[in-house]
């Protein structure tokens with residue numbers, strides 16, 4: 001299997017990985033097209049990092065076929081590594097070096113690096129180009145990590161929970177960096193446990209839970225496919241709160257109206273009719289619904 005044959009940037013079939021008895025990844029398929037931003041969304045412990053580490057070639061797998069830019073990451077060569085951008089957290093770089101010096105230093109590892117000034121501009125650090133690393137904020141530091149991940153001019157960027165620990169403003173700035181890269185044609189695979197992040201960035205996404213894909217599609221499709229049931233809530237005469245999920249909420253309300261005598265003017269106590277948000281859908285799919 002090659003990406004040339006399948007036309008995919010990342011093609012994963014039947015991927016499995018266990019840690020001792022724990023199945024961290026339990027039969028995952030992924031198909032990432034060239035040029036798209038692909039999200040792997042899931043709660044803590046779902047298997048996201050394990051999957052991405054296998055795509056990076058930094059973790060072995062037990063079973064399954066994996067093709068990343070046409071090669072198996074387990075055996076890929078240096079030329080492949082230059083085409084796949086990996087963003088490490090707190091890439092080890094001397095704290096005394098400036099941003100420009102650090103990016104220039106890393107550029108030397110690649111056969112065809114991007115111009116240093118362009119990379120610094122792309123991640124929005126032009127104002128900090130001459131600042132020492134030790135003087136950067138957490139969000140700026142993370143953008144430097146991305147700069148080091150893209151200075152080799154990768155065709156595919158693999159980002160594992162890139163904005164964990166960011167404040168909302170830093171997160172939005174980071175999203176615009178990812179969008180800029182995507183607009184340039186870089187394929188991006190990112191894991192996240194922030195639904196909002198997947199919705200903001202991903203052209204398509206998979207939702208994973210307990211090592212398995214539980215849903216896939218673009219965010220709008222997911223909302224439509226899994227969010228078509230409305231919720232009707234009301235309070236019974238004995239004070240008990242009732243909730244039903246239904247695809248026919250009008251019929252449910254009509255039944256309640258006749259039960260509560262609403263046609264003669266009385267209200268259905270505490271009536272609420274709602275459509276699930278994508279967050280509701282996500283929490284239901286990943287079995288976290290009751291934790292809200």
Ligand SMILES: Nc1ncnc2c1ncn2[C@@H]1O[C@H](COP(=O)(O)OP(=O)(O)OP(=O)(O)O)[C@@H](O)[C@H]1O
Pocket residue numbers: 019022023024025042043044045046047048049050051193
């Ligand atoms: N090195 C390891 N040794 C043993 N178990 C591990 C190891 N790494 C991960 N696991 C377990 O495998 C499962 C999947 O972990 P993984 O880190 O891939 O999930 P994740 O979706 O990235 O979670 P998080 O969002 O918390 O980073 C978890 O149950 C985790 O405890």
